[in-house]
Amino acid sequence: MKILFWLVTALVLFVIVAPLAWIYLTAFKSPNDIFTTEARKLIFFKPTMENFNRLFREFPFWDNFVNTAIISVSSTVVVMVIASFAAYSFARWNTGKGHLLFTTISTRMFPGVVAAIPFFVMYRNLGLLDTRFGLALLHIYFNVSFATFLLYGFFKEIPVELEQAAMVDGYSRVDIFRKIVLPLVRPGLAVTAVFCLVWSWNEFLFSFLFTRVAARPVTVLISSFWGSIEVQYGPMAAGAAIVILPTLVAAWFMQRYIIRGLTFGAVKG
C-alpha cells in the first residue's frame, strides 16, 4: 500500500516536472541537439551557454524583465487596495445583493481581444500606448475582478460580532477596517497578491498590443522568437527558464496560503 502510494505520487510528480525540466534542458542545448531524433540526447548533450548569451547580448532581455517587474508589482498594489475595499463591502453588507459582485466577476467573461480595440483607440487619444502606466492600468482591470472575488471569501470569514464589539469600544468604521479587519485577512491578502502578481507577470495579449519598445514586458519578447524561417527554440527556452523562476519561487513559499485562498473560505483552518 505504501509502495503504491509513493509510486503514484512519483508518477504524478514526473508528469508535472518533466515538461518544466525539458524547458531547462533545452535552454542549454545547441540547435543540433534540439532538433534531434535520438532520445538519448534529451538528457545527455554538451551544454552550452550560447542561448543565454544571445538572449542577453542581442535582445533587451533585462530591460523587458524590469518592465514586467514594475508593471506587475505596481498593478498588484493598486488591485489589492481596490479589491480589498470592494470585497469588504460585498462581504459585510452584501452590497448590491450579489448582482454587483456577479457583474464584477463577469468582466472576466468578456473576450479580451474584442475589448482591446476600443481600448487601443482610447489609449491612442490619451497617449498611453507603450507606457508602463497604461499597461499597468489594463492589468488592474483584468485582475481586479478575480481579486475581489478571492478576497470576498476571506472577509466573509470574519465574525460580525468582532466588529460590533469594536464599535461599542468607540472605533469608527474606518478604524475597524484598518485596525481589526485587515490584519485578520492578512493570509488572504498575501495569496491574492501572489495570484495577481503571477497573472500580470504572465499576461500576453494586452502586453503585446499596447507596448512597442519602451514598456514591453518579457513575455512578449519570449513569444517573439518565431521568425519566418526558423523558430528559435533555444533562446525561447532560455528566456522562459528565467522568467518562470520568480513564479516557481512564489509557488514554493506561498504554497500553504495558495491552497487556502482557493477554497474561498469554504474551508476553515
Added chain:
Amino acid sequence: MRYRGIVIGSLVVVLLLVCSFAVLAQEKFGLKDIPEIKNKKPINMIVETGAAWDKVIEYIKQFETATGVKVNIERVASPVVYSKENVELMAGTGYYDVVYVETSWTCEWSDYLWDLEELAAQYDPKGVEGFREDIHNISPVLLRCGQAYGKQMVLPFYTYHMGMFIREDVYNDPTEQAAFKAKYGYDLKPPTTYKELYDQAEFFTRKKGDLLKGKTLDHDLYGVAMMAGAYQINDEITSWIWGMGGDYATVVKNPDGTIKEFVITKKDKDILKQALTQYKALLKFAPAGCLTANFDFACAQQGEGFAIIQPHQFASLFTWTADLLKQKVPDGRLGIYPTVGGQPYTGAWSLGVAKATKNPEAAYWLVRYIASYDCQKVLMKEGGQFSARMDLLLDPEFHSPEVEYPLGIVCSYLVDIWQKQAPYVDNYWYFNTRAGGKVYEMQMNVLHKPMAEEVTIDECVEELVAKTIELTSKFDTVPIREE
C-alpha cells in the same frame, strides 16, 4: 535533367557576364550616396525576429552614425506582424515611420504608404531617375508585388519565392532510375506534371527495412513532405493553382488598365477543387506530422532524410535544409526546381514609408539603404536570407565552387524563375486587391480544413468562395462576384 542543368548553367554564365559589366559600368548606391538628412527626428520601425535581422540591425547602426538619425527597432514574431502594424496604422497612431510589409498587403495598405517615387522626386538628388536606376536590379516579380495600382509603394528586401526541393542524389542513383523506369515506364526526373509528382511520391514511400539506393533503410521513408498545417498551406495551394492557370479570383481590367472587377470564375473554382483533391491525395505519401507542420518541420523531414520531395517550399530554406541533410545523410544532395506548373508562390518581406511619418526624408533613405546592394549582401552572407536583388544573387562571390552548393544554385534558380514568371505577376489576384492580407489569413484556416477531414473539398471551396467574397466586399472597393 542534365539538359536542364546545362540550360540553367549557360543562362547563369550569360547573366553573370552581363552583370559583371554592369558592375564595372557603375557604382552601386550605398551609404555614402545618402545626402545629408536635415530632418533628425528619430525613426520607428518593426522587424521580425530571426537570424537575418540580427545581422542587419548592426548595419542599421551605421546608418544612424552616418546620418545622425536614430532608428528605434521593435522586434516581433512574424505571424503577428500584420495584426500589430495594422492596429497602429488603422488607429492612425503615426508611430511607425517605416512599415514592414508582406507583399500581399501592399494594395491593402496603399492608403497608409507613400509612393516611393514621390519621395524620390523630393529628396533624391538624382531624382526619380536615380531611384529607378538602382531598383531595376531588383527582381521584376517582387517589384511588381510591391506596387499598388502602378505605384511603387514598398521595396522588397528578402524573398520567400517557392521552389521544389528534391533529393538529387536519389534521383541520380542508377538503381532507383532503373527501378522507376521499370515500374512507371518513363525516366525518373524532377516532376513537371502532377502525375509525375504523384508517381514519384508513391515510388519513394517505403517502409523501414526496404532499400533506398541499394541500402537498407533504418526508418520509414516518405515520398513528400508538405506543410498542411493551418499556417502555410495556402502558399502551397497558391503555387498549385497558379501552376494550373487558375487563381483565387480573376482580375478583369478596363481598357485603360484600371481594375474593373474581380470574378471568381467557374474555371477558378474547378482548378481549386482539382488542386485540393490532388494535394490531399499526395498527403498519403507524406509523414503524419505534415498535417500540423509549418516550414520548419517539413524541412527537417527532408533534412533528416525522411522525405525525398518537398513539392513546394520557400527557396530561402534551401540552404538550411541542405546543411541539415549534410549532417544526417553525408552523401545526400538537394536540388531545387520550379514547382509543378512553373508558377510558384512568390512574395517578399518589404519596407515602405508610412504616410503618417514625421520624418519621410530619413524613412525614405532608410528604406533605400536596406534595399541597397551593401546591406542586402549582409542579409545574404551573414543573415542567410535571399536578397530580392538580382545583381547580388548573381555576384560571383555566391557562385564560387565552395558555395555553389547549396547557396549558388538557389540564387540561379531564383533569377531564372523570376524571368519566367514576370509576365504573370501583374494579374495575380493577391497583388491587385485591398483584401489581400485578410483573405490570406482566412485561407490558412479554410484550406487546411479538408486536409484535417473537417469538411469535404466541395464544402471547402464553397466556404473559401463565400469568405473571399465577404472579405473582399467588406475591405475592397472593387466589386467581386462569383460566376
Added chain:
Amino acid sequence: MQTEALSEVQVESTVARKPAIWETLTSEKYFKWTLLIPLLIVLAIFMVYPLLYCAYYSFHQWGMRGEAIYIGAQNYRQLLNDKAFLEALYRTLKVLVICVSCELLIGLGLALLWSREFPGENIVRGLALLPLLVAPLILSLLWNFMFEFDFGAVNLVLQALGLNKVYWWSPERALYTICFITIWQWFPFSTFVLVAGLRSLPRDVFEAAKVDGASPWYTFRRLTLPMLSPLIMIIVVLRTMWLIRLFDPLYGTTRGGVQTELLDWIVYRTAFVYFDIGYGSTMAIFSLVLTIAVCAVMFKILMRALEGAR
C-alpha cells in the same frame, strides 16, 4: 494680530468642512458604497466602454476604415448561420466538459491519496503547484515542440520505451491534446482544493460511520461527497469561467487548425486578424451573453453552496 486670528478661523473652518464630507462617506449608511467607488470607476472605464462600443458596432458593418454602415441585425443572423462559429461553440463545450470532469476526477483521486499528512508533503505540494503559475502562452509554444511527431520529446521517450510514436496533432487527437495541456496545467488546482476540503472534514462523523460498519464506498458517497460539494462547485464554476475563454494553449500549437478552433480563437481571428469589427463585436456580445447566462446559474448555486458551508 487680527489677520492671524482670521486665518486661524479660516483654517479651522476648512478643517471642519473636510470632515463633513469624510463623515458622510464613512457614515453607516454610505460607507459600503464609498468602499466600492474605486472598483466602480475601474469597471465603468474598462467594462462599460468596450461593451457599449461592441454593442454599437455589432449592428454595423465596419472594418476600422471609412464609415460604419448600419445593417441592423444582419450580423446576428449571419452568426447564427455561421457553421464555423457554431462548431467552435460546440467544441468549446466539449473541451469544457472533458477538462472539468477530468480535473475533478484526477483531483478527487489524488486528494484521497494525499488526504493524510505525509512526510515530504511540502516538496510534493510545492512542485505540484508549479503548472498553475507558469505562463500558459510560453508553455504552449514549447508544448507544440514537445508533442511534435518526429522531433518531440514525448515521442522520443515513447520510442525509447519501445512503444509506437503517436501523432498528437492528428485531427482526431489534437483537441484532446489541447485538453491534456489544459488539464496538466489545472489539475493541481482541483487536487489541492479538495485536499484542503478533505482535511477539514470532521473526524468524529467518519469514526462513527466506521463503528456502525459502513463500507468505505458508502461513507464516500454518503458523507465525503456531500460535504465536499461546495468545493466541487467552486472548482466547476471557476473552471467553467476560465475554460470558456480558453485561448493560450492554441496560440503556439495548432492556431485553430486540425479541428481545434475554439470560441475565443474564432473571435480573435475575426476581430484581430480580419479586423472585421462589426462581426467580431457581434461574436463578442453573443458569447458574453451566453457565458453570463451559464455562469449566472452556476454562480447562484455557488453562493448558496458557500453559505451552506459556513
